[in-house]
Amino acid sequence: DERDGSWYYRFRYQPTEEHLLVDKGSVTVNGVSLTVVKPEADVFSVAIIPYTYEHTNFKDIQPGDAVNLEFDIIGKYIARYAKLYGGKGG
Secondary structure: OOOEEEEEEEEEOOOOHHOOOOOOEEEEEEEEEEEEEEOOOEEEEEEEEEHHHHHHHHHHOOOOOOOOOEEEEHHHHHHHHHHHHHHOOO
């Protein structure tokens, strides 16, 4: 989907990872760090600016293609802390 000079991509992910995504947080797709737009239960979007579109493989990604997703490390730290300490402080 192209609008405002950018390309918008939607990616599906495992619902078990939902706690690692926040609106305007970071996610890495195929090694490119991007800003999350409108995360939902199992889908999130990113906006790809023209420079990124031209200098990465985003122009070659087709609907249904598998991509590598890496979630923001801060979210992972918080999730691990919550699991270890159950919100009890440290």
